Amino acid sequence: MTAQAELEADQTETMTVREAIREALREEMRRDEDVYVMGEDVGRFGGVLEVTGDLFEEFGEERVRDTPIAEAGFVGAATGAAATGTRPVVEIMFSDFMGVSMEQTMNQMAKMRYMFGGKTEMPVTVRTTEGGGMGAASQHSGTVHAWIAHFPGLKAVAPGTAASAKGLTKAAIRSDDPVFIFENKMIYEREGEVPTDEDFTVPLGEASVEREGADVTVVATQRLVGESLDVAADLEGDVSVEVIDPQSLYPLDTDTITDSIGKTGRLVVADESPLSYGIHAEVATRVVENAFYSLDAPIQRVGTPDTHMPFSPPLEQEVLPDGDGVRAAIERIT
Amino acid sequence: MSDYTLETEAGRREALRRMLLIREFDTTAGERFNDGDIPGFVHLYIGEEAVGVGTCGALEPEDYVASTHRGHGHCISKGLDPELMMAELYGKADGYCNGKGGSMHIADVEAGMLGANGIVGAGPPLATGAALTIDYQDRDQVALAFGGDGSVAQGQVHEAVNLAATWDLPAIFVIENNQYGEATPVEKQHNVDNLSDTAGAYDIPGVTVDGMDVTAVYEAVSEARDRALAGDGPTLIEAETYRYRGHYEGDHEPYRDEAEIEQWRERDAIESFKERLIERGELTEAEFEEMQAEVEETIADAVAYAKDADLPDPEQAYDDMFGEPVPEIQQFASRPRADGGTEGGDPT
Ligand SMILES: Cc1ncc(C[n+]2csc(CCOP(=O)(O)OP(=O)(O)O)c2C)c(N)n1
Ligand SMILES: [Mg+2]
Numbered sequence: 152m153t154a155q156a157e158l159e160a161d162q163t164e165t166m167t168v169r170e171a172i173r174e175a176l177r178e179e180m181r182r183d184e185d186v187y188v189m190g191e192d193v194g195r196f197g198g199v200l201e202v203t204g205d206l207f208e209e210f211g212e213e214r215v216r217d218t219p220i221a222e223a224g225f226v227g228a229a230t231g232a233a234a235t236g237t238r239p240v241v242e243i244m245f246s247d248f249m250g251v252s253m254e255q256t257m258n259q260m261a262k263m264r265y266m267f268g269g270k271t272e273m274p275v276t277v278r279t280t281e282g283g284g285m286g287a288a289s290q291h292s293g294t295v296h297a298w299i300a301h302f303p304g305l306k307a308v309a310p311g312t313a314a315s316a317k318g319l320t321k322a323a324i325r326s327d328d329p330v331f332i333f334e335n336k337m338i339y340e341r342e343g344e345v346p347t348d349e350d351f352t353v354p355l356g357e358a359s360v361e362r363e364g365a366d367v368t369v370v371a372t373q374r375l376v377g378e379s380l381d382v383a384a385d386l387e388g389d390v391s392v393e394v395i396d397p398q399s400l401y402p403l404d405t406d407t408i409t410d411s412i413g414k415t416g417r418l419v420v421a422d423e424s425p426l427s428y429g430i431h432a433e434v435a436t437r438v439v440e441n442a443f444y445s446l447d448a449p450i451q452r453v454g455t456p457d458t459h460m461p462f463s464p465p466l467e468q469e470v471l472p473d474g475d476g477v478r479a480a481i482e483r484i485t
Numbered sequence: 486m487s488d489y490t491l492e493t494e495a496g497r498r499e500a501l502r503r504m505l506l507i508r509e510f511d512t513t514a515g516e517r518f519n520d521g522d523i524p525g526f527v528h529l530y531i532g533e534e535a536v537g538v539g540t541c542g543a544l545e546p547e548d549y550v551a552s553t554h555r556g557h558g559h560c561i562s563k564g565l566d567p568e569l570m571m572a573e574l575y576g577k578a579d580g581y582c583n584g585k586g587g588s589m590h591i592a593d594v595e596a597g598m599l600g601a602n603g604i605v606g607a608g609p610p611l612a613t614g615a616a617l618t619i620d621y622q623d624r625d626q627v628a629l630a631f632g633g634d635g636s637v638a639q640g641q642v643h644e645a646v647n648l649a650a651t652w653d654l655p656a657i658f659v660i661e662n663n664q665y666g667e668a669t670p671v672e673k674q675h676n677v678d679n680l681s682d683t684a685g686a687y688d689i690p691g692v693t694v695d696g697m698d699v700t701a702v703y704e705a706v707s708e709a710r711d712r713a714l715a716g717d718g719p720t721l722i723e724a725e726t727y728r729y730r731g732h733y734e735g736d737h738e739p740y741r742d743e744a745e746i747e748q749w750r751e752r753d754a755i756e757s758f759k760e761r762l763i764e765r766g767e768l769t770e771a772e773f774e775e776m777q778a779e780v781e782e783t784i785a786d787a788v789a790y791a792k793d794a795d796l797p798d799p800e801q802a803y804d805d806m807f808g809e810p811v812p813e814i815q816q817f818a819s820r821p822r823a824d825g826g827t828e829g830g831d832p833t
Contacts, residue, residue: 185621185622187621213621218648219644219647219648219651221644221647221648223610223640223641223644224610224613224641224643224644224645224647224648225644225648226610227607227609227610227611227613227614227641227644227645228610228611228613228614228617228645228648229614230610230611230614231551231599231610231611231612231613231614231615231616231617231618231628232614232615232617232618232621233614234594234599234611234614234615235549235594235599235614235615235618235619235628236618236622237617237618237621237622239614239617254604254607254641255607255610255641258603258604258607259602259604259607259610259611263592263600264805264806264807264808265585265805265806266582266585266586266590266592266600267581267582267585267586267590267592267593267594267600267805268580268581268582268583268584268585268586268804268805269583269804269805270581270582270592270593270594270595271592271594272808273808303806304806304807306807306811326808326809327808327809328807328808328809355809356811356812401811401813402811402812402813403813405812
């Protein structure tokens with residue numbers, strides 16, 4: 152690399168998670184004519200959570216396509232389009248609506264490559280929003296990333312920072328596999344430093360050590376990455392907290408997590424999803440399988456208590472996992 | 486040009502040959518299934534040959550077709566190789582899907598076959614998507630989905646047709662009304678007289694044709710293809726037809742009687758098309774017999790090939806999950822195997 156190129160590769164810009172995703176879409180659409188976006192009101196309107204924003208102005212209605220309200224139809228169409236040579240990026244407005252398109256997702260998108268003996272690529276990206284905190288109530292606040300991470304044939308990523316939001320979105324679009332991007336709607340305004348290099352990606356299956364520490368490892372996702380970093384900063388001097396953002400839920404970077412446990416011996420898993428049968432269990436199991444003898448304390452889970460997301464703010468706050476929950480979990484085992 | 490078209494004498498003979506090939510393939514597949522050679526289950530197309538052949542005769546080789554659970558006839562009509570199809574039915578490593586798909590998932594995307602499909606109603610969204618690719622890349626092609634009469638009740642079929650109609654995509658939807666969805670007659674599943682009546686809901690042309698007449702199907706699909714290529718959007722075609730065999734092999738068919746089957750057999754698509762070609766002086770009885778013998782030999786060869794072919798290695802179960810493999814699966818693929826067989830379970 153030349154000195155100039157190296158300098159450029161290191162350059163960053165401050166932007167929000169929302170802007171980072173939009174820039175990723177913009178760069179990939181500029182880079183590859185076959186990439187286009189579709190979903191409900193993603194065009195002129197710019198998306199209900201304003202992620203696609205001004206892309207319509209640059210790329211027009213052919214490449215930023217407003218669809219009818221028909222998740223099965225357009226997720227199915229994206230699947231057929233991906234199998235035949237284009238690279239659609241679909242937005243499902245709220246992940247709660249994925250039930251409508253689940254047939255096409257689980258029986259077509261996830262299975263076609265395998266059932267056909269490898270005779271098709273499936274370069275489709277599905278972006279969707281997740282999580283509580285907006286008072287949007289049960290049908291617009293769900294967290295379903297564990298479904299997709301669990302279902303064979305699909306890949307799932309969940310950014311926690313602006314940098315990973317951009318890098319994961321770009322990696323997802325460049326992948327020839329179906330990748331779901333789970334965007335927590337409470338962190339769209341969160342700012343961070345984002346590499347400006349147009350070839351910056353976050354490879355699928357790579358975790359990021361967001362903060363190094365020696366006493367306890369917090370594996371945190373989405374909104375809980377930032378909140379765990381705040382807790383770690385607060386506890387500095389008392390407890391040395393390592394914070395890892397897996398970034399990619401499937402495939403999951405087992406090595407980075409188990410290496411960290413080798414160092415700290417303690418694990419907290421913080422993910423805004425129901426506690427039973429989910430992401431927490433998977434991370435814990437991999438640590439038990441691979442680093443059992445390094446563990447010095449029981450594994451702690453921070454998540455939603457298997458309820459739906461209630462509407463009323465005091466109720467919503469009650470069930471939403473947060474930094475206080477992470478701090479309490481750390482304090483229980485250190 | 487398609488490798489056959491009903492516009493020429495040679496093309497009409499080829500259409501007849503393909504209908505015979507489908508009937509022989511499926512008759513044989515049924516027999517081999519019944520004697521336990523073919524695992525799983527098979528849905529046979531016998532009786533419906535004119536729909537697949539008339540349709541694909543109006544398509545070009547590069548056009549896309551999304552099929553159904555009753556897909557063997559569509560595959561042969563589209564020009565897939567009976568040997569590789571039979572090998573797939575037998576679960577062999579060199580079948581179309583390396584043995585991973587079987588009867589209900591035969592696919593060859595390169596050849597325009599987007600797959601038979603185990604989910605009723607799942608093909609139309611895929612064809613709409615293929616039509617989106619075509620439109621997006623300005624290609625001169627169309628995408629066509631077959632669906633059964635039963636599929637018309639599925640929500641995703643409505644979504645797919647509406648999307649294709651709203652976006653004027655080069656798509657064609659062919660409903661094979663074989664009078665039953667499994668055991669339930671069509672009038673117990675739908676309120677309309679003709680399934681093409683639903684086209685009105687999308688403001689697209691809807692036509693009902695005699696699905697026992699290969700020419701009628703061909704003409705309707707040709708017109709739909711011209712329309713699609715001209716940028717005027719999709720057409721919904723209902724082809725009225727009949728399956729002679731049960732829904733699947735082993736169906737004891739309490740829902741119909743011999744007399745009903747006989748009535749349809751009197752209008753048999755192969756028989757009537759053959760008679761027509763003979764009347765027109767385009768075929769002799771002797772040539773027909775020669776054609777029949779040649780088709781029987783092709784299918785006998787396909788069975789011999791399939792029987793002889795190797796089964797996949799157990800490790801191949803881990804192939805093709807992703808373009809870029811993941812460690813979660815690789816750990817199973819790469820573990821040492823003492824017996825060469827599958828143990829399943831934990832990767833130690
Ligand atoms: C979503 C879904 N529901 C149910 C079934 C079970 N099933 C398989 S074939 C079939 C009947 C389909 O009827 P039709 O669409 O008329 O096709 P035909 O079998 O007559 O060709 C049913 C109910 C299925 N495969 N998929
Ligand atoms: Mg039917």
